[in-house]
Amino acid sequence: MATSYELKASARDRVGKGAARALRREGLLPAVIYGDKQPALPIAVPVKETTLTLHKGGFLTHIGTIEVDGKKHQVIAKDYQLHPVRDDVVHVDFLRVSANTTLTVEIPVHFLNEETCPGIKKGAVLNIVRHTVELIVPANAIPEALEIDLATAQPGDALKISNVNLPSNCQPTITDRDFTIATIAAPAGMKEADDEEAEGEAEA
Incomplete structure (x- = not known):
């Protein structure tokens, strides 16, 4: 170990x-x-x-x-x-x-490609709901961090625990739902513009 x-x-x-x-x-x-x-x-x-x-x-x-x-x-x-x-x-x-000990540990979440995230480039904001996730892990295999890739994230996207590649021997303590870790939150102005654009397309 x-x-x-x-x-x-x-x-x-x-x-x-x-x-x-x-x-x-x-x-x-x-x-x-x-x-x-x-x-x-x-x-x-x-x-x-x-x-x-x-x-x-x-x-x-x-x-x-x-x-x-x-x-x-x-x-x-x-x-x-x-x-x-x-x-x-x-x-x-x-x-x-x-080596046989199982632990419950808070693991930090790291976000990759925030600078190139298309949703953020469009003016949306990364809203972090959970900075850490509580996992049940073997003592000899504690991950340094959980990673979420923002390379394709768009405004309005919710990034959930299912978006994380968890090690096979680790599991979240929350098992009854696919919980949200972060969202790509669109500002109110962007939402209004999107709604107007959608209405225009519908009328056309």
């Missing part, structure tokens, strides 16, 4: 706000590793390295390795808390994963 980052950590035997403050004074961050039918493991990770890893992007979708007192754990970050004023990371929850 490919990993995107590695952190060194130490087990911690004290929990609570006082212990957390003491850790932060030492440049460490309280965290916990849980899951995979094993006991939760409270750990301390370095603030600087963890913050850099978070800001690189993909923190909640990339598999990482955390070495705790010489033992390596394959994990994915499931949640993190920020300080309400300073926006510093104050706690991270990591989930143990293996």
Whole structure:
């Protein structure tokens, strides 16, 4: 299983706000590793390295390795808390994963050929309904992003999940409908012009 980052950590035997403050004074961050039918493991990770890893992007979708007192754990970050004023990371929850683990993950959506999209060239606007899509995926095959090609999109088009080439082992958590991810929204002026043109054709 490919990993995107590695952190060194130490087990911690004290929990609570006082212990957390003491850790932060030492440049460490309280965290916990849980899951995979094993006991939760409270750990301390370095603030600087963890913050850099978070800001690189993909923190909640990339598999990482955390070495705790010489033992390596394959994990994915499931949640993190920020300080309400300073926006510093104050706690991270990591989930143990293996090649057989299935995860529910928010995957970002990327739009291709926006500059050459015929609908946008005609004055329409890309209206993004969902910037991410929640998928059920194997831990060892998490896609970096979902891609939608706008090369042929026209004003009024709705781009749905069926327009995405999903990996065969991934499926959306929404299964009861072909939900919309984005639309090529035509401005009111364009709609009126289209209506007048259609009326003219009908009269002719």
